[in-house]
Amino acid sequence: MARNVEFDEEVAIQKAMEVFSEKGYNGTSLRDLTDAMKINSSSLYNTIGDKQELFVRCVKHYTEIRKRDLQKRATSAESPFTILVNYIHDAVAEIVSGAESCMTVKAAFEVATNDQRIKDILKEDSEYSYQFICSHIAKAMEKGEISSEEDPQLLADYFISTWTGWNESYILYKDPVKIQRMANYFIKQLSK
Amino acid sequence: MARNVEFDEEVAIQKAMEVFSEKGYNGTSLRDLTDAMKINSSSLYNTIGDKQELFVRCVKHYTEIRKRDLQKRATSAESPFTILVNYIHDAVAEIVSGAESCMTVKAAFEVATNDQRIKDILKEDSEYSYQFICSHIAKAMEKGEISSEEDPQLLADYFISTWTGWNESYILYKDPVKIQRMANYFIKQLSK
DNA sequence: CCATTTCTGAAACAAGCATTTCAGAATTAA
DNA sequence: TTAATTCTGAAATGCTTGTTTCAGAAATGG
Numbered sequence: 001m002a003r004n005v006e007f008d009e010e011v012a013i014q015k016a017m018e019v020f021s022e023k024g025y026n027g028t029s030l031r032d033l034t035d036a037m038k039i040n041s042s043s044l045y046n047t048i049g050d051k052q053e054l055f056v057r058c059v060k061h062y063t064e065i066r067k068r069d070l071q072k073r074a075t076s077a078e079s080p081f082t083i084l085v086n087y088i089h090d091a092v093a094e095i096v097s098g099a100e101s102c103m104t105v106k107a108a109f110e111v112a113t114n115d116q117r118i119k120d121i122l123k124e125d126s127e128y129s130y131q132f133i134c135s136h137i138a139k140a141m142e143k144g145e146i147s148s149e150e151d152p153q154l155l156a157d158y159f160i161s162t163w164t165g166w167n168e169s170y171i172l173y174k175d176p177v178k179i180q181r182m183a184n185y186f187i188k189q190l191s192k
Numbered sequence: 193m194a195r196n197v198e199f200d201e202e203v204a205i206q207k208a209m210e211v212f213s214e215k216g217y218n219g220t221s222l223r224d225l226t227d228a229m230k231i232n233s234s235s236l237y238n239t240i241g242d243k244q245e246l247f248v249r250c251v252k253h254y255t256e257i258r259k260r261d262l263q264k265r266a267t268s269a270e271s272p273f274t275i276l277v278n279y280i281h282d283a284v285a286e287i288v289s290g291a292e293s294c295m296t297v298k299a300a301f302e303v304a305t306n307d308q309r310i311k312d313i314l315k316e317d318s319e320y321s322y323q324f325i326c327s328h329i330a331k332a333m334e335k336g337e338i339s340s341e342e343d344p345q346l347l348a349d350y351f352i353s354t355w356t357g358w359n360e361s362y363i364l365y366k367d368p369v370k371i372q373r374m375a376n377y378f379i380k381q382l383s384k
Numbered sequence: 385c386c387a388t389t390t391c392t393g394a395a396a397c398a399a400g401c402a403t404t405t406c407a408g409a410a411t412t413a414a
Numbered sequence: 415t416t417a418a419t420t421c422t423g424a425a426a427t428g429c430t431t432g433t434t435t436c437a438g439a440a441a442t443g444g
Binding site for chain 3: 004005039040041042043046047
């Protein structure tokens, strides 16, 4: 016997995510958010909650997209090594596209230090990527696609760290070639 | 015929730096700053300037410390490779000490995106490290200390990226061993 | 169409923000 | 000591912040 919510929550979260991603958590005001989401603050507080809650939802939304992407890649018919290489190249492409790619990285440095909830979400996201990379390196080794005898866990950790740095490099230098060269070097390390 | 400034500017900047480093630029209020610096806001505005200016001074202060550190290392009597290895180990030690080590990294992700001045300071800092690493790798190769035939410039870029990621890893996992293993892997890569 | 429930928009809220003001204390040099 | 100058502390500034309120519009099921 009553009215329904007027706005599409997922669309609104997506918009909020873009703003947070550009300006950071503390650099984003509630006005910025409600403007982008095209809703009134009362609606926001009635449905999603306060600013913190919205940020959590945004980070979760983003990590879920990444998770689904990895799940899709894992079911690919390609060989483990090819899956890995494609993944790395797409990661580079996302960085140099200048999109809101580095949301998790930005959140890690700005918010995770003092916010356990965000830290936990980011850890879960990081661990999922870790498992993906780790298992595919291991499989590729078994198949003989990778000649490196290094520990897959170490290589996975190493890739994740390096990837974070690529984001910083691109913020400072906006040089796609720099990132591509580093990615190629990492791939090369796997195969020798 | 007049009074002098009462507080030691360098000490005050150092204190401000620690606060910024912990809470980020937007997460730090002027109260936080004046409390830590133990000065009144009027004194701050009369000597250093506004919040932005203070932040610039803090980042500069931090990068100058790093520069002096590298200059000292460069004049060491040790071999190029030893200088590099010491540098890398000390970089790890600084991260896992949990100090304000990642000030530049945090600033890169939170502020540099939308602040050209900060971006320029960070680029200069990054380029100085780059030159240091690059030249020492090249020298170590000439002396036969490093067997990798990879481009020193690529390796330097790669190290800087990786180092950024170590900071994130330590924020999320607080696991010193993880960082140490990655550092050892990088060093190993140089010598094979 | 009606009664009920829920959502929305605009305004109001107090608290916090960065910044400025200014009287008076402190220091200086003569 | 005195006169000139500069620094400091506390208060006030106006603006922005995140959040709440509430009257009225809108949708719902009967």
